[in-house]
C-alpha cells in the first residue's frame with residue numbers, strides 16, 4: 572500500500588505482539604485480554620515508534636539527494652535519538668535542535684538518557700534555552716550546510732508529516748495480519764499521542780483496511796486536546812490520500828484527555844503507578860513522558876469497566892525507556 576513511497580529498511584519488523592497475562596490477572600476478572608505491540612523493539616538505537624516513520628523519512632531524504640538531516644524535539648526527545656541513529660547508519664550528517672522545555676527537572680535530565688545517546692551517535696546538538704532565538708540557531712545550522720554544499724532534509728518534530736505517518740499506516744496492516752493469524756478480533760489500540768503522526772498513520776491504515784480495532788490516542792503533550800484532534804485529522808487526511816484510503820472525518824479521531832498532568836514531561840502519580848506495574852508484572856519498561864501516561868489511561872479505562880472480559884485490547888508500546896534514566900526518582904518510589 573505504501574509501495575510507491577521511497578523507504579529505507581532498517582527496522583526490525585514485524586515487531587512482536589505479546590500477551591500480558593500477569594497484568595491482566597492483577598487487574599481482576601473484568602479485565603479484557605491485553606496484548607502489547609512491541610514497537611519499543613524496532614531495533615534501531617534502542618528502538619521506538621519513530622523508527623517506522625524514519626524508514627520513510629530517510630527514504631525521502633535520500634530521494635531528495637540530502638547529505639544531512641535536521642530535526643527538532645525536547646531535550647529527552649526519543650525522535651531526535653532515533654533520527655541520530657538512522658543518520659549515523661546511513662552516513663548522513665545530523666543536527667538536532669533540542670528545546671529545554673520541561674521545567675523543574677534535576678540537572679541529570681540534561682545529560683543522561685537520550686541526549687547522551689544523541690552525542691554518541693555523532694549528532695550535533697543545539698540546545699534552545701528559554702530566551703534563546705530559535706530562528707537564529709536554525710539559520711546558523713542551515714548556513715553551515717550551505718557553505719559546505721550539503722543539501723539538508725528537514726524532518727519535522729516527531730517525524731510527523733505524511734511521509735512519516737506512512738510508517739504507521741503500514742504498521743496497522745502488519746498488526747491486522749498478526750491478529751488474523753491469531754484469530755483475534757481486537758476492540759481497540761491504545762497509544763500515546765503527541766505530534767500526531769502515529770495516530771494519523773494508524774487511522775489511515777484502518778480506513779484503508781476497512782476493518783480492525785479502533786484507534787485511541789492518549790494526549791500526552793497538548794494543553795489543548797482540541798488542537799491535537801484537528802492536527803491529527805489533517806495529517807490523517809493527507810496520509811489517507813497518499814495510500815488511496817477513504818478520507819477520515821472527525822469521528823475517526825479519538826484523542827483522550829486527562830492523563831497529561833501538569834504538562835509535557837511532567838510526572839503524574841498515575842504514570843508512576845503504570846511504569847512500576849508494567850515493570851513488575853511483565854518485565855516491560857515504559858517511559859515517563861509517553862508510554863507511561865498512555866498505560867495509565869489504559870489502566871483507568873479497564874478499571875472503569877470500559878471493556879468486556881471477552882474483548883481484546885492492544886497497547887501500542889511506542890518506546891521511550893531511555894528517558895527513564897532522566898527520571899531516576901521513579902525507580903526509588905515505593906508502591
Ligand SMILES: *Cc1c(COP(=O)(O)O)cnc(C)c1O
Pocket residue numbers: 619620621648649650729731763764765766767768769770858861862889890891
Ligand atoms: C514520539 C513518541 C510518541 C508519540 O508519537 P507521535 O507520533 O509523536 O504522536 C509516543 N511514545 C513515544 C515513546 C515517543 O517517543
